Amino acid sequence: MSGPHHRRYEITAAIGEGGFGTVYLARLHGGGGFSKQIALKVLKPEKAETDEIATRLRDEARILGHIRHRAVVHVDGLVRVAGRWAVVMEYIEGVDLRAIARTYGPMPVGPVLDVIGEISGALHVAYHTSGPEGRPLRLLHRDIKPANIKVTSAGEVKVLDFGVARADFDAREAETRAVRFGSAGYLAPERLTGTDSAAGDVYALGVVMVELLTARRYGPTEVTPEHQAVQVDDRVGGLVTFGVPPEVNGLLREMLAWEAAARPSSREVEKRLAALRQGLGRSGPGEPIRDWAEREIPALARRIAAREPVTGDLVGRTLEEELSAVGGPAPIGNEPTMVLADPHAATVLQRRSRPH
Incomplete structure (x- = not known):
């Protein structure tokens, strides 16, 4: 053999x-x-x-x-x-969400809820899965963003690139140090000052959800609660023009909360999205991700590959x-994934990046 x-x-x-x-x-x-x-x-x-x-x-x-x-x-x-x-x-074989937003535009509400629900479930399982020593891996992805999520023509959703993930298991080689990894615009506020937790992935997922519904960049992470509240009001409040139900807006506000402890867990996000999904029906903007993907993904893949x-x-x-x-x-x-060796420098960077 x-x-x-x-x-x-x-x-x-x-x-x-x-x-x-x-x-x-x-x-x-x-x-x-x-x-x-x-x-x-x-x-x-x-x-x-x-x-x-x-x-x-x-x-x-x-x-x-x-x-x-x-x-x-x-x-x-x-x-x-x-x-x-x-x-x-x-x-x-599929298209990442970044390319979908750029090429297709705003996604319908139903497929977006399906996508975010699938990712929420994956994050929950990854965090609670037992490692080789028998204890939970407590895995944090730390780089949830549209480019790291793919949708296939069969409506399958896949989370990619765990290259900067953190997990608790003895066989790992990389040391957990003060160096911070992530992508600008998807970092939860507490991550700018060096705090990692599962709530950081939930925040990033909230940003991704807004970007899928609008096909617009959410913008840099704000560095004060006051500025962040204004940002959330602007980005989430504006979703009404895209036909997003108020209940979805309410969940998004919780996912994007300034305080990590105020955000729902990934499992809670998954459950609440499933309940919201039932209320949408299965036609028009509420069609399932599989139906939408079968119709749209093959053509999108061809256009993106050529471009x-x-x-x-x-x-x-x-x-x-x-x-x-x-x-x-x-x-x-x-x-690009950022390597932030100095959390204060990251804060200064974000201040300078804020649109005037």
């Missing part, structure tokens, strides 16, 4: 790119004629020897190896190819697996 070292990866295209790595569409060839289509997330050549980045990729793989939820990308392994660390994962081609140095090559390990991750989003 052939061992893992006999596996080969036939790279056919580059399908995603971020600051640290490139995601390729590939065909995995194993022993006994086994073959399947996969996605391969590979560190860029200039990042491959950076210890911090390689460590986080390996941790991402190990983390996702423990998570089982339909909305979390499935990982098949952590390997080395072409002298670089790479993660083998399921190939998700935003991705390149990578490994396209056209067949790579032998050099080393196999346990774990696995998800595609990198195309908005």
Whole structure:
């Protein structure tokens, strides 16, 4: 029987790119004629020897190896190819929410509630799943944003890129330090001063929800409760023009609360969205995500592929697996993830970014 070292990866295209790595569409060839289509997330050549980045990729793989939820990308392994660390994962044929907002415009209320409900459920499961030591992983994604969420033509929703996630398990390599990771505009207020919690992911999910309903950027995180209250009133209050029910607005205000303790849990968000969803019906703006996606995603995918081609140095090559390990991750989003070494500097940055 052939061992893992006999596996080969036939790279056919580059399908995603971020600051640290490139995601390729590939065909995995194993022993006994086994073959399947996969996605391969590979560190860029200039990042491959950076210890911090390689460590986080390996941790991402190990983390996702423990998570089982339909909305979390499935990982098949952590390997080395072409002298670089790479993660083998399921190939998700779909469109990310960032591209949908840019190309399609505001999404109907029903599909948005379905998408956010699925992600809420995935965050809840990821936080409470038991790790190898038998205790909850307490996983925090820390980079929830439209570019890190995909929708397929079958209406499946997938959370991607756990590259800056935090979790409690002994096998992790990266140290939890004062360095803060995240993307501008999706950081909860407390994260600017160095506090991480599950409530931070709920805040980011609230921002994503507003952006899907409006196809507009929410804006930078405000640094005072007074400024933030004005921002929420403007962004959420304006949803009435998009036909969003008042009950949805009320939930959004809670998700975007200044105080982390005032926000609902991801599980509560999931339950409340399910209840709101029932009241919408299943036609017009209330149609299910599956019906909307079957109609819209294929055409959107073709338009986006033609407009935003991705390149990578490994396209056209067949790579032998050099080393196999346990774990696995998800595609990198195309908005930059910030590394905030000084929370005060981040606060100053956000002040300067505020529109006048």
